Structures are given as structure tokens and as C-alpha cells.
Amino acid sequence: MLKRFAAWLAEYAGVSPTVAAERLKGGNDAVERGQRWDAFYREEGGIRDMLDAMRKEAFEAAQEAEVKDDQTRLAWMLQDRAIRLLQRRIENVVATGRIENEKRKAAPVLRKVEF
Numbered sequence: 001m002l003k004r005f006a007a008w009l010a011e012y013a014g015v016s017p018t019v020a021a022e023r024l025k026g027g028n029d030a031v032e033r034g035q036r037w038d039a040f041y042r043e044e045g046g047i048r049d050m051l052d053a054m055r056k057e058a059f060e061a062a063q064e065a066e067v068k069d070d071q072t073r074l075a076w077m078l079q080d081r082a083i084r085l086l087q088r089r090i091e092n093v094v095a096t097g098r099i100e101n102e103k104r105k106a107a108p109v110l111r112k113v114e115f
Contacts, residue, residue, distance in 0.1 A: 030097050031100050031104070033097055034095070034096055034100070037090055037094050037097070038094040051083050051087050054079075055083050055084070058076045058080040058083070
């Protein structure tokens with residue numbers, strides 16, 4: 001429904017969208033996707049630094065909560081859990097790209113070896 005609205009709005013405004021379909025989906029190449037995410041994840045001030053800062057904020061806020069305020073502590077713990085899950089997913093994308101890259105490098109050698 002959102003896609004139809006965006007298409008209608010673009011047509012109404014006289015704008016033709018020129019974004020490649022591969023870019024919208026992130027591409028099909030696991031190596032490229034892994035390298036792209038790794039660059040964003042590891043750069044200074046990148047995703048890893050932002051997520052670490054958010055986790056630190058969550059821990060500090062949970063410490064500042066009153067002793068009997070379980071709901072606030074639970075909310076901050078759930079935020080920390082969500083951040084860790086996001087971090088794990090990003091690391092999985094990067095690892096998948098590295099594994100696929102190693103497979104591609106090893107493929108010619110494995111073809112020469114007869115089992």
C-alpha cells in the first residue's frame with residue numbers, strides 16, 4: 001500500500017523514481033553486502049560506536065532508576081536486549097559476507113582436488 005502511495009505521489013508530482021531495484025533490496029551479493037555493512041559498522045563514529053553508546057546509556061539509566069522501580073529497569077533491559085540483537089544481526093551479515101568470500105577464493109582450488 002505504501003509503495004502504491006509513493007508511486008502515485010511521484011506520478012502526481014511529476015517525478016520519476018530512478019533508484020535501482022538492487023539498491024532497494026541491498027543487492028543479492030553477500031560479499032558486497034557484508035563489506036558494505038562492515039565498513040559502516042567499524043568506521044569511527046559508525047554503527048558499532050552508536051550501538052555501544054546506546055547500551056552504555058541504557059545501563060546508566062537502569063542504575064539511576066529507583067530500587068523499587070522494576071518497570072523502568074525492565075524497559076532499559078529490554079532496550080539493551082534489542083540493541084544486542086541488532087548488533088548480532090549486523091555481525092551475522094558481515095560474517096556471511098566473509099564466509100562467502102572465502103568460499104569464492106577456495107572454489108578454484110577445490111575444483112582441482114578430486115575426492
